[in-house]
Amino acid sequence: MSPAVRLQIENVSKTFWRAGKAPVEALRGIDLSIDEGEFVSIVGASGSGKSTLLRIIDGLLEPTAGQVYVDGGAVNRPGRDRAMVFQQDALLPWKTVIENVSYGLTLARVLKAQAHATAQRFINIAGLRGFEHHYPHQLSGGMRQRVNVARALAVDPKILLLDEPFAALDAQTREIMQSELLSIWQQTRKTVLLITHQIDEAVFLSDRVIVFSARPGCVREELRIELARPRTLELKRTPEFVGLVDRIWQLIEAEVRASLAEG
Amino acid sequence: MRSTPVDVKKPHPARRLLALLEGGSRWAAVGRVALSAACVLVVWQFVAMFVTNRLVLVPPADVARALLREIQNGDIWTNALATVTAVGTSFVVSVAVGIGIGLSLASSRALSLMTGPLLAAMNSVPIIALAPLFIAWLGLGFASKFVLVMLVAVFPVVVTTEAGLRATDKQLIEAANSFNATSLQVFTTVTFPFALPFIVSGIRVAWARALVGIVVAEFFGSFAGFGFAIMSASQTFDTARVLAYVFVLGVMGLTGTMAFETIERRLTPWRSE
Numbered sequence: 001m002s003p004a005v006r007l008q009i010e011n012v013s014k015t016f017w018r019a020g021k022a023p024v025e026a027l028r029g030i031d032l033s034i035d036e037g038e039f040v041s042i043v044g045a046s047g048s049g050k051s052t053l054l055r056i057i058d059g060l061l062e063p064t065a066g067q068v069y070v071d072g073g074a075v076n077r078p079g080r081d082r083a084m085v086f087q088q089d090a091l092l093p094w095k096t097v098i099e100n101v102s103y104g105l106t107l108a109r110v111l112k113a114q115a116h117a118t119a120q121r122f123i124n125i126a127g128l129r130g131f132e133h134h135y136p137h138q139l140s141g142g143m144r145q146r147v148n149v150a151r152a153l154a155v156d157p158k159i160l161l162l163d164e165p166f167a168a169l170d171a172q173t174r175e176i177m178q179s180e181l182l183s184i185w186q187q188t189r190k191t192v193l194l195i196t197h198q199i200d201e202a203v204f205l206s207d208r209v210i211v212f213s214a215r216p217g218c219v220r221e222e223l224r225i226e227l228a229r230p231r232t233l234e235l236k237r238t239p240e241f242v243g244l245v246d247r248i249w250q251l252i253e254a255e256v257r258a259s260l261a262e263g
Numbered sequence: 264m265r266s267t268p269v270d271v272k273k274p275h276p277a278r279r280l281l282a283l284l285e286g287g288s289r290w291a292a293v294g295r296v297a298l299s300a301a302c303v304l305v306v307w308q309f310v311a312m313f314v315t316n317r318l319v320l321v322p323p324a325d326v327a328r329a330l331l332r333e334i335q336n337g338d339i340w341t342n343a344l345a346t347v348t349a350v351g352t353s354f355v356v357s358v359a360v361g362i363g364i365g366l367s368l369a370s371s372r373a374l375s376l377m378t379g380p381l382l383a384a385m386n387s388v389p390i391i392a393l394a395p396l397f398i399a400w401l402g403l404g405f406a407s408k409f410v411l412v413m414l415v416a417v418f419p420v421v422v423t424t425e426a427g428l429r430a431t432d433k434q435l436i437e438a439a440n441s442f443n444a445t446s447l448q449v450f451t452t453v454t455f456p457f458a459l460p461f462i463v464s465g466i467r468v469a470w471a472r473a474l475v476g477i478v479v480a481e482f483f484g485s486f487a488g489f490g491f492a493i494m495s496a497s498q499t500f501d502t503a504r505v506l507a508y509v510f511v512l513g514v515m516g517l518t519g520t521m522a523f524e525t526i527e528r529r530l531t532p533w534r535s536e
Contacts, residue, residue: 058441079442090438093533104442107452137533155442161264 006070006160006191007034007057012066013216014052024217026052032210032219033190034159041194042210043248045255049217050195052078056160057091057193058084070158080108083152083160087179088168091136097147098123100133104155119154126150142173144230149181153188162194166201178204179233188232191210199252203227203244204236211248221251264529292521321503326510329503332446339511346488349405350477353412357473359464361417365424365462369454375425386418391479398484407484412476427461430453460530466521474516 008117009032009207013136022081034040042050054168055061057068059078070082084106091100098119099106123132126146136144145165152160165181168176173246185192194200202209205224213220225244227235236239274282304323319330333339368375380405394411401407431454439449481490489508496504528534 060437060440061441078441080443084438084441086441089432090434090454092435092453094530106446107439107442107444135533190383215304218444 005033005131006036006038006071007032007193008069008072009033009053009057009142009233010067010069011057011204012053012063012068012209013062014049014056015064020117024126027056027063028216028218030217030219034193036191038208039185039188039194039206040208040210041196041206042212043196043199044212044217044220045252046197048212048214048255049257051163053217054084054180054193054195056161057120057159058082058086058161060186073128076190079146080104080155081158082161083157083159084163085145085148085152086098087164088144092143096138098138100147101150101154103151108155109229117149122150122154123218125153127180127244140173141169141179143171145177146180149184153184153190158191160190160192162192163197166196167197168263172234174198174201175233175263181205181233183237199245199248200241203241203248204231204233207250209248211251214259217237223248292393295469296517318500318520321506324507329501330507330510333492333504333507342489342508343493343511345483345485345491346477346483349408349480349488350412350473353409353477354416354470355475356409357413357416357469358420360413361420361463361465361469362418362424362461364421367423369428382418385414388421390414391476392482392504394479397480403486404482408480408488410479411480412473415476416469419465419472420462421465423461423465423468426460427458430461431457443445460527460534463523463527463530467520470519470523471516474512474519478512480508482499 002186004179009030012027012030013025014027016026018024030053036048042053044050052061052118057075059075059082062076070079075082095103098116100120101123102110102112102115105118106112110118120132123129126145126149128146128150131143133138136147138245139147148165162181166177171262182205194202194205205208209223209225210219211221211223227240227244284291284298311320314320317325330339333527334502368378390411394407397411435453435457436449438452443449444452477488478490481488483492485491489512491504491507496502496508505515
């Protein structure tokens with residue numbers, strides 16, 4: 001029996017109109033379906049509309065055409081079945097770690113004691129025990145991103161949406177965070193959709209990598225990553241891994257060069 | 264050549280004192296104020312030894328005596344009651360009204376664009392110059408003081424409230440929206456806490472302006488208050504008494520400023536590190 005489809009994206013397009021400027025077609029006819037418990041990444045050159053698609057799935061943006069479904073239900077606004085992990089600095093600087101992790105629950109009017117108990121569980125999973133009462137400015141970039149991930153997990157979403165979560169981190173921290181994300185995913189078994197421009201990150205983490213084309217963004221190619229799990233960082237040095245990364249790079253190289261030329 | 268390493272270990276005492284004064288502790292702040300006050304007093308006393316015309320300059324000791332006399336005969340309390348009641352109520356109302364106007368300006372782009380030029384014009388006009396007009400309209404006493412103080416004190420709060428609310432990090436708002444926050448929740452959990460330190464800095468400026476406003480209002484029309492006392496003392500050429508009341512006003516201004524600065528710092532611990 002194949003697993004149930006968790007996230008269904010049907011023919012989603014998005015065009016931005018701005019006064020006095022030519023309309024920008026960010027996404028055209030995106031069809032995508034993600035199974036329960038699957039880890040999927042989208043890679044593509046900048047300007048390929050990856051972030052726009054993620055915001056449409058989260059309900060922050062409305063598609064111009066098409067529809068997103070979670071477990072068969074149409075998505076029109078943000079909801080607790082989806083949670084987003086942003087790039088950096090989406091934490092409230094005046095709140096402690098535990099208050100930040102409880103934030104989504106507080107907004108949903110969960111009682112404070114209960115919210116903190118739930119938050120504590122995800123603080124432990126994210127390896128932040130002992131930092132509950134620290135403020136974000138007292139933490140390193142990597143630690144802050146763990147808080148971001150814990151905050152998203154605390155609302156117990158069906159789908160975790162990650163928007164280039166490690167882009168602002170240095171290379172070494174990023175590697176560590178990738179393997180930690182895998183271990184968190186193995187403990188929670190969420191359906192994950194990750195947006196990244198880091199090809200090796202996508203291959204290392206995912207069951208499937210979707211390669212996007214730019215202007216307008218559309219699905220160029222889909223690769224199933226058959227590498228065995230659990231995966232460790234040594235995997236990145238194997239020929240299979242390097243081969244996959246190379247193949248994806250060749251798919252998007254021309255577009256990255258084109259977007260560089262446009263400045 | 265033996266002295267060189269010792270010099271490296273122990274910086275010059277003057278340099279150490281400077282480092283101490285630049286520190287962030289409360290005692291460093293008190294030390295700074297005390298030191299600058301002491302410098303002013305010394306220079307003042309010194310100059311007064313040569314400028315002997317007591318109409319032009321009175322030495323600090325005379326001012327202190329005048330202040331003591333005012334305290335002993337109770338005049339200072341009568342004046343303080345009048346000034347503090349008027350400036351206190353007016354200041355509190357100004358802050359509330361200023362935050363209210365700032366909130367509505369931040370919530371509507373159209374409103375902000377329409378009223379912006381008007382507010383800027385009113386802010387740059389010397390409202391103080393209109394004091395006699397307000398006294399003609401509202402009579403001598405509380406009402407005219409209240410309105411005049413409010414007109415000068417409300418603007419800094421309006422401007423900083425609007426600026427603070429508009430400056431809120433877009434990522435934080437997006438994160439709140441992503442958790443399906445209502446617009447009221449976005450306001451109470453993100454934009455308002457973000458704007459709060461801005462608002463407090465506006466309140467700090469408003470306090471200083473309110474003190475100027477109250478004194479001017481009392482110059483022109485009142486029967487009690489620090490401004491009234493300064494006016495009547497200068498009409499009898501009692502410079503020591505004038506300066507005694509100016510000193511009291513200075514202390515009020517300084518206390519308020521330091522208190523609001525402390526609140527601002529407490530609200531934004533992430534800025535200092």
